[in-house]
Amino acid sequence: MSSQNNSGLQHQKDDAVTVVATAVIAVNRIVAYDGAYATAAGGVHDAQGVSEMDGAIGDAISVVTEYSYLVECSEAIAFGAYVKPATDGTGRGAVGTLADHCGRALGATASAGQLFEMQIVKHIHA
Template sequence: MRLQHEKRHATTVIATAALSAHRFVGYNGAHASATAGGGADSQGVSETAAHVGAAVAVVTGYSYLVEASAAIADNAFVKPAADGSGRAVVGSITDHCGRALAAATAAGQLIEVEILKHVHP
C-alpha cells in the first residue's frame, strides 16, 4: 500500500496535552473529540508528536495521513474518535471533519483523509 498526502496549508499549535502524530487536533491544542464541540473541534491533523507546551504543525488544507481507530471504507466521512485519541472513526454527512481517500481494514493503519471543516448535527 502506498501512503500519500497533499499538504497545502498548516498552522502551528501549542500542545496543551501530549499529542500523537497523524491524529486530529482541536483548536484547544489537544486531540480533537467528536463529542465535545467548540475548542475540541478538529482544526487539522498533527504532523508529528508533541509534548505539553511544544509547538506542532497541524495540517489544515487538502489532505494528510490519519491513524484509523477501526476499519473505515474508502470515501467514508470521518470524524475524531469519541475516546479523545484523535484517531479517525466513521462519521456521517452531518457529523464529520474529513473524508477517507483510502480504506483502512483495521485500527492503527494510516489512511489519507481529505480535511474538511468540522460539522456537527
C-alpha cells in the same frame, strides 16, 4: 491499502498552522483548536487539522489544515467514508456521518492502527 489515485500512502499538504500542545499529541492524529485531540464536543474541541509530529505539553507542533494528510484510524474505514475523531479521545479517525464529520477517507483501512489519507474539511455537527 487503496488510495485515491495511488496504491501507496500519500497526502497533499496545502497549509499548516503552529499549535501549542495542551496535551501529549501523537503524529497523524486529529487535533483541536485548543491544542488537544479533537472531540465531538464542539467549539475549541472541533477538529482544526492533523498533527505532523509528536508533541509534549507546551511544544509547538505543526498541524495540517488544508486538503489532506495521513491519519491513524481507530477502526476499519472504507474509501469515501465520512471521518470524525474517535470517541475514545485519542484523536484517531473513526467512521463519521453526514451530520458529524471532519473529513473524507481518500484511502481505506482494514483495522485499527493503520494510516489512511483523509481529506480535511470543516468539522460539521448537525
